Amino acid sequence: MADKLDWLNKHLVAVRYTSIKDVSIKENYKIRPDLAELFVGIDSAESMIFKFADLGRFKCAGELMAYIAHRRAAVWWVYRSVISLMEELLLNPAGERDIATIGADIEKGPEIPEFAKVEPPKPDPELVALMEANIAQMQADYQKMRAMVDPGMLKYVEDAVEVAFQEFKTVHDIHPMDLLDKLVENVGRDPYAIDPNSPIFQEAAKLKAQLAAVQKDTVETIKSVLPPKMPAHQKKLSDNALAAVYRWVAVPDPENAQRCLDVGNECPDQPGGLLSLSAFWSFGNLMPAGDQVIPTPPGLASNGLTQTLLLCALAPGGVRKVKERYAEYFRLGVEVLTGADNWEASLVEGKMPHEHLPEPDWSKASDKSAADWQAEMGIADLETEEKEKAITGMIAEAKGEDLAAGVSPPKRNGVPNGTAPVYKRWKPEGDLL
Numbered sequence: 001m002a003d004k005l006d007w008l009n010k011h012l013v014a015v016r017y018t019s020i021k022d023v024s025i026k027e028n029y030k031i032r033p034d035l036a037e038l039f040v041g042i043d044s045a046e047s048m049i050f051k052f053a054d055l056g057r058f059k060c061a062g063e064l065m066a067y068i069a070h071r072r073a074a075v076w077w078v079y080r081s082v083i084s085l086m087e088e089l090l091l092n093p094a095g096e097r098d099i100a101t102i103g104a105d106i107e108k109g110p111e112i113p114e115f116a117k118v119e120p121p122k123p124d125p126e127l128v129a130l131m132e133a134n135i136a137q138m139q140a141d142y143q144k145m146r147a148m149v150d151p152g153m154l155k156y157v158e159d160a161v162e163v164a165f166q167e168f169k170t171v172h173d174i175h176p177m178d179l180l181d182k183l184v185e186n187v188g189r190d191p192y193a194i195d196p197n198s199p200i201f202q203e204a205a206k207l208k209a210q211l212a213a214v215q216k217d218t219v220e221t222i223k224s225v226l227p228p229k230m231p232a233h234q235k236k237l238s239d240n241a242l243a244a245v246y247r248w249v250a251v252p253d254p255e256n257a258q259r260c261l262d263v264g265n266e267c268p269d270q271p272g273g274l275l276s277l278s279a280f281w282s283f284g285n286l287m288p289a290g291d292q293v294i295p296t297p298p299g300l301a302s303n304g305l306t307q308t309l310l311l312c313a314l315a316p317g318g319v320r321k322v323k324e325r326y327a328e329y330f331r332l333g334v335e336v337l338t339g340a341d342n343w344e345a346s347l348v349e350g351k352m353p354h355e356h357l358p359e360p361d362w363s364k365a366s367d368k369s370a371a372d373w374q375a376e377m378g379i380a381d382l383e384t385e386e387k388e389k390a391i392t393g394m395i396a397e398a399k400g401e402d403l404a405a406g407v408s409p410p411k412r413n414g415v416p417n418g419t420a421p422v423y424k425r426w427k428p429e430g431d432l433l
Helices: 001-012 022-028 033-039 043-056 058-068 072-090 125-148 151-172 177-188 199-225 231-250 254-263 271-283 300-314 323-338 342-348 370-377 383-400
Strands: none
Touching: 022 043, 022 058, 033 043, 043 058, 043 271, 058 072, 058 300, 058 323, 072 271, 072 300, 072 323, 072 383, 151 177, 231 254, 231 271, 254 271, 271 300, 300 323, 323 383, 370 383
């Protein structure tokens, strides 16, 4: 009987709400109209979450998890997800695109895709040789026929023809033979030749010049009001925010909540900054330093967490595609909400998890996408589990964890780095009674 109770450890336990009805009323969770049919006949939030997962809709599953989860557990889960993104950036750091390059290729015009390119027809050597042979034969036949005609009669005919040609020249100001030569000369010319001095080309040149001037002015305006982002400085702000988040998770008191608000406001456009603000909202009091409690509006903290996950999923660079990231974040969430992963081990160690990460090599930063990186590494076509195993192995190596040395590497959410599995739905086998 005892072995059949293992299924109890597979359920979500770090939650505040268990029913769809409760989370909708108390946390203001909204069911999207396009998903309404999936909710028919289901009120268990956990059942709905795993139904989403079975359908491969990890984003929807994660959003519902953020609304039902215990707030400290939810913040810890998203903190782990932000670290997951930071680990990806060790392998493929994202570079900041120079805004001066936006619209700078106006002169180039649209690029024609390969499938639409048409090569001009090439001359057929055999056909050309055949035509030349036919012309030579016609000339030979003409000379042969002239030789057969009486010379006096031929001279009479040619003189008569010349008289007619001269009459034609008098009327049209050109000899018929000269007209024939011009006709032959024009055969190889384009009948619809384009005049480079046409007014339409002149206007097009003016328009390109105007667009270039607008592009230059726009870039100068943007640069004058938006200072360039410095990766090292941005990381420092993010680290400060993550440190505040970790301290709040460990000790969710008013002082740590206020710290989350302060540092979160310094970088709200980064996942770490938005997570820090979400931790402040999760505290439950918008005036932690005051005597009066102002409750956080229902759903504000949960929505902040879901938007943090969205920022992580859409972040440039990295080695996982958007759907793969959401699958990984969902896997991390299941581990946290089932109790398999929490902050206890890091408290014993005395070091925050994000502090274990080395500094990314910003000299290698580029605008290479996750898809391009996977193709370059030769893992794009691997099965999901094999791909994730390869990715986690490379991340472990980038973190300096030697998997080939025979030394047990540090664990990542209960499993050694480089072997972390993709999410798989656990289902009980046999009779549970």
